[in-house]
Amino acid sequence: MTKAIIILGSSRGKGETWHAIHEVIGNQSSIPLIDLNDLSISPYDYEHSNQNDDYIPLIEKLVAYDLIVLATPVYWYTMSAQMKIFIDRLSDLLEIRKDLGRKLRGKKIFILASFSTSLPKGFEDAFSQTCDYMGMEYLGCSFIYRGMDPALLETKANQIALAKNVMV
Numbered sequence: 001m002t003k004a005i006i007i008l009g010s011s012r013g014k015g016e017t018w019h020a021i022h023e024v025i026g027n028q029s030s031i032p033l034i035d036l037n038d039l040s041i042s043p044y045d046y047e048h049s050n051q052n053d054d055y056i057p058l059i060e061k062l063v064a065y066d067l068i069v070l071a072t073p074v075y076w077y078t079m080s081a082q083m084k085i086f087i088d089r090l091s092d093l094l095e096i097r098k099d100l101g102r103k104l105r106g107k108k109i110f111i112l113a114s115f116s117t118s119l120p121k122g123f124e125d126a127f128s129q130t131c132d133y134m135g136m137e138y139l140g141c142s143f144i145y146r147g148m149d150p151a152l153l154e155t156k157a158n159q160i161a162l163a164k165n166v167m168v
């Protein structure tokens with residue numbers, strides 16, 4: 001059985017993205033969820049003066065899982081700042097912790113994005129190309145609509161089913 005973990009990167013812990021996650025996994029799920037807001041992870045630093053923050057311990061935890069689900073709201077057509085910092089810090093794993101970077105090879109990555117206005121163009125490119133570069137397997141993205149537009153609400157069932165198929 002696939003061992004999955006969810007990383008939530010939003011400007012609020014129990015906001016729409018959190019609800020979108022639970023629309024997929026339900027309320028009784030045993031899939032662990034890590035909220036990046038609970039950790040101290042600072043932006044990428046060329047000097048690596050932040051190497052003792054919570055990023056490396058987080059990655060050490062993640063390498064025990066086969067599937068890493070990155071859950072982010074769409075903010076201005078792209079991922080949240082919290083998620084971007086998480087992605088930027090992958091550079092640490094190519095520079096000062098190559099051993100750990102190698103352990104990410106072959107991991108499956110799925111994206112869960114919540115949005116409320118319109119589907120962003122090119123949103124997946126940064127994730128899929130990052131996976132290619134890191135030797136991880138990109139499984140795709142579910143865009144979970146959290147607004148009230150009837151036309152977009154019609155997309156929800158399919159998007160939730162897509163995510164369930166990968167995660168549950």
Ligand SMILES: Cc1cc2nc3c(=O)[nH]c(=O)nc-3n(C[C@H](O)[C@H](O)[C@H](O)COP(=O)(O)O)c2cc1C
Pocket residue numbers: 010011012014015016017018073074075076077078114115116117118119120146
């Ligand atoms: C700063 C900001 C930028 C946003 N930009 C977009 C956008 O480009 N496209 C969109 O559909 N929704 C956009 N939204 C709406 C959020 O994607 C949506 O409400 C999301 O479900 C919020 O999740 P959260 O509660 O976890 O932040 C934006 C919201 C914020 C706060």
